[in-house]
């Protein structure tokens with residue numbers, strides 16, 4: 001990836017959950033960068049570790065989690081390493097301020113007994129220093145995310161799912177964050193609303209922010225992403241510019257995810273992802289890989305010539321990598 005430096009960079013990030021009889025390997029050796037003006041889509045089937053990764057970036061892991069690696073936020077006067085930052089720094093300077101989260105279930109993110117405007121104005125008063133016309137700022141935020149300002153005067157239950165989703169985006173932008181993390185922001189929405197939501201996220205990136213879109217909706221990722229990281233069984237297995245990865249996927253898992261989209265005939269990926277507390281030895285995708293009978297490799301994610309990276313035993317060799 002070229003262009004301006006990253007606003008957030010994760011290096012060899014791993015998360016383990018210690019349970020009574022087992023250890024869940026939720027995130028393993030994940031590295032990526034979030035850059036201004038770009039939207040990185042983190043895609044993969046349910047349970048592969050995407051949400052745990054987002055929680056790790058914000059210091060929101062539960063007590064039984066062990067985290068390794070580094071996450072650097074480069075947006076203030078000095079870089080902050082988020083995995084070791086004190087909770088007071090994360091709470092007062094990072095979460096909701098420099099790094100905003102668009103949560104998975106938008107409807108439950110808002111209080112049902114107050115209008116959206118009352119909640120947004122209160123959030124603006126808390127997050128923006130100095131005096132200002134918070135109602136006017138709320139209207140401007142609503143317009144920024146494609147919501148008519150009049151909708152703010154309603155209670156959450158009076159709004160449609162798509163309007164709520166856009167209201168939640170407005171909350172995420174209240175502090176003018178540099179980085180926006182959106183965790184499955186389109187779950188439960190119909191296709192036109194999915195499109196509008198991811199278009200709004202893409203617009204937020206184009207304003208100069210860095211956006212991480214976590215989704216298992218490949219069509220949504222294809223529509224909005226500038227870059228993509230494909231996650232399988234806690235690891236990133238393919239990474240690169242979205243046009244390259246979606247246009248010419250190299251990892252058999254990426255190919256399978258794409259083949260399962262409606263636009264490509266809905267061919268389901270055979271088998272199921274492995275249990276993260278009982279991962280097979282070697283390549284975790286092998287039991288589902290079309291080349292499992294002839295491939296015994298166990299590659300780590302490795303950079304290729306150009307901006308792409310791949311974890312597959314058949315690296316590019318002039319033809320196709322696998």
Ligand SMILES: Nc1ncnc2c1ncn2[C@@H]1O[C@H](COP(=O)(O)OP(=O)(O)OP(=O)(O)O)[C@@H](O)[C@H]1O
Nearest residue numbers: 017024026045046047048049050051052053062276
């Ligand atoms: N507190 C926890 N203790 C133990 N295991 C956990 C905990 N939180 C998450 N996990 C496990 O971590 C793994 C990754 O979960 P995660 O929610 O990140 O997946 P995901 O890719 O976001 O899937 P989904 O889209 O369904 O949310 C799962 O096996 C999950 O059961």
